[in-house]
Amino acid sequence: MTTILDAVEVPTPKRPWNKKRQTFIRSAILMSISLVFSWLLSSTTELGGVLGFYLGLAVCLPVVVLIESIRHGRNVAIDRVASSVILAMFGVVVIPWISIVTTVYQKGSKAFYWGYLTTDMRFTASGESLEFGGALHAIVGTLVMVLIASLISVPLGITAAIYIVEIKGRFASSVRFFTQAMSGVPSIVAGLFIYSTICIFFGGFSAWAGALAYTILMLPTVARTSEEVLKLVPDELRAASYALGASQARTVFQVVLPTIATGLVTSAILGIARVAGETAPLLLTASYFVATSRNLNEPIASLPIYIFSNLGLGDANATTRAWGGSLVLLIVVFVLFSVARGLSARLSRK
Amino acid sequence: MIQDDLVPQHRKLVSSYTLVDRIFRRVITTGGLFSLVILGLIGAFLLYRGFEIFSDFGFSFITGEVWNIGDPMDTSTAVLGIGAMLMGSVITSVIAIVIAVPCAIAVALFIEYYSPKRLRLILTAVLDLVAAIPSVIFGIWGYAVLLPIIEDWSVPLERWLDFIPIFSVPSGIFGRSPFLAGVLLALMVIPIVTSVAREVYSQAPRDLIDASYALGGTRWGAIRNVVIPFGRSGLVGGAMLGLGRALGETVAVYLTLNLVFDINFRILGSAGGNVASLIATKFGEATEYELKALMAAGLVLFLVTLLVNFMASFIVNRSRKIL
Structure with missing residues (x-):
């Protein structure tokens, strides 16, 4: 037996789809040539700077690839140039995103000291040294308004989703359609609406008005995500419940x-993440207040307005405070999103 | 006889709902219709508050370029029109879409067809995350980081492209220009368009792509002839969604564009505005009459974005149905 096996020459498996070493070396060479060219381009012309360098690279890479691959024929050349263009454009899009996160981190972390999250601006002017004052009032204000908005919009959003998926009423498709359209209502229009009703009737800016503006913006997000989640429930479960004699109300609730x-928690979190950074509606409804608020009928601070008003002052320390607020807001939004994503991953595994 | 007993009688089937269910369905229906009611109320209240403006100025409120309250005591001296701002909204949004759509196509194709699987999962998560960055953060970044860059670049761009009217700047003042606002809006819109495009591209028929490879086609050949035609209508819908977002953006535009009441087609020059930033700017010190005009401007903005969004969701829904 062994002799026969030894006699047969077993061919080593070839994997033509694996990338060859040559391909790798070739792309490395092409890349370095384009790097040199784009460096030359950005240093000789006025389109300078880091961004100019990357944009130059995005232009140079396809050109270099084209010149190299033209000897392989038209189709191959087009394919390679297309790949390099897509890669280059991807890079051009991703660089600003990275820049946003790193800039906010670098500039924002300067505003932080041990009391940044525990003091408000009651006794501190925005231009004062950064060892005084903080963003507590803004954080508390955002939390309060988001909480009130969630208490209203989460039940309403889930109700709308139940109407679309479970009841399938006469207006189900139009409710679905209008909820989609509602998610596109500009946030400032929502603010203007609340101002024209609540603020004018009850006289002036208040936390309630801000929370209601948030509600309008949050409702469509919650409704749409809950609808997607409700559709995941297998019909067998509902049938089993009906077969046991349960009513529809009981089936839905139990x-x-x-x-x-x-999934419903995820939809609520996504709704919160959607509104937590909204600035425009709060300008018209909740306005701003420098101390930690205790009265919901008064104007209240919030993180976006804290950023916005500090930026408007033009003072160096105030601007740094604005960056500090941005860092807090960015962290809040990112954490909410990660939690929502983790939860929905767990749900889909179930 | 015995067999007759064994054959069960037909049960009486009840198809009407019990009392509990009828109450339940009524309550849920009322709640479900709430979003329709809110949309109607928004339109109705803004129309109610701004009606005086529409009856005073008529169509010239939409086309007029002047915003002048005149004598605060005498409303008949006021001349108010949002033509310049409306045009500004359109110009900045068009710049944004022109930049964003090719980029979104490239990013979506990269994620779906060029990146390895692990990177693809990471990138889809990153895409959601970027879409959630608040507009005020885009605004502050655009003001602090993007503004100096675009300002530097506008000078050579103007010199080289001077012969095209939209790129010439007679005033020589660059900086907070519609071009800057447009680039910033493009960055905000790209994640939205990309995630729609990616979803559509990922559902392109695998067998057609494989067939294209089997005929000896390249990867680009498969993408060009199968994936892109397949995703065309979905992409149009996504672009419309992005357009709606760009039209209604307030803070980012407020921070990166000088509000000037003049229709400005010279996109590198430092003048422009949009309807949303007009409302945010004038709201603070508005007189009662001006406030009504802002409500009317809000109504116009509301109707325009609603129209764009209706069309977008119509197109996106239709492309989903085909899939």
Whole structure:
């Protein structure tokens, strides 16, 4: 047996789809040539700076690739140039995103000291040294308004989703359509609407008005995500519940909703993340207040307005405070999103 | 006889809902219709508050370029028109879409067809995350980082492209220009358009792509002839969604564009505005009459974005149905 096997020459498996070493070396050479060219371009012309360098690279890379690959024929050349263009454009888009996060981190961290999150601006002017004052009032204000908005919009959003998926009423498709359209309402229009009703009737800016403006913006997000989640519930569950003699109300509340509890939490978090950074509606509804607020009928601070008003002062320390607020806001939004994503991943595994 | 007993009688089937269910359905229906009611109320209240303006100025409120309250005591001296701002909204949004759509196509194709699987999962998560960055942060970044760069670049751009009217700047003042606002809006819109495009591209029929490879086609050949035609209508819908977002953006435009009441087609020059930033700017010190005009401007903005969004969701829904 062994002799026969030894006699047969087993061919080593070839994997033509794996990238060859040559390909790798070739792309490395092309890349370095374009790097040199774009460096030359950015240092000789006025389109300078780091961004100019990258944009130059985005232009040089396809050109270099084209010159190299033209000897392989038209189709191959087009394919390679297309790949390099796509890669270059991807890079051009991603660089500003990275720049946003790193700039906010670099400039924002300068505003931080041990009391930044525990003091407000009651006794501090925005231009004062950065060892005094903080963003507590803004954080508290955002939390309060987001909480009130969630208490209203989460039940309403889930109700709309139940109407579309479970009841399938006469207006189901139009509710769905208008909820989609509502998510495109400009945030400043929502603010203007609340101002024209609540603020004019009850006289002036208040935390309530800000929370209601948030509600309008949050509702469509919650409704749409809950709808997607409700659709995940298998029909067998509903059928089993009906077969046991349960009413529809009972089926929804004791079978369908508990099954997707995590999904509903996710939809609420996504709604919060959507509104937490909204500035425009609060300018018209909640305005700004320098102390930590205790009265919901008064104007209240919030992180976006804290950033906005500090930026408007033009003072160096105030601008740094604005960056500090941006860092807090960015962290809040990113954490909310990560939590929502983690929860929905757990749900889909179930 | 015995067999007759064994054959079960037909049960009486009840198809009407019990009392509990009828109440439940009524309550849920009321709640479900709430979003329709809110949309209607927004339109109705803004129309109610701004009606005086529409009856005073008529169509010239939409086309007029002047915003002058005149004598604060005498409303008949006021001349108010949002033509310049409306045009500014359109110009900045068009710049944004022209930049954003090719970039979004490239990023979506890169994520779906060029990146390895692990990177693809990371990038889809990053895309969601970037879409969630608040507009005020885009605004402060655009003001602090992008403004100096665009200002530097506008000078050579103007010198080289002077012969094209939209790039010439007779005033010589660059900086907070519609071009800057447009680039910033493009960055905000790219994640939205990309995630729609990526979703559509990922559903392109695998067998057609494989067939294209089997005929000896290249990767670009498959993308050009299968993926892109397949995703065309979805992409149009995504672009419309992005357009709606760009039209209604307030803070980012407020921070990066000088509000000037003049229709400005010279996109590198430092003048412009949009309807949303007009409202944010004038709101603070508005007289009662001007406030009504702002409500009317808000109504116009509301109707325009609603129209764009209706069209977008119509197109996106239709392309989903085909899939």
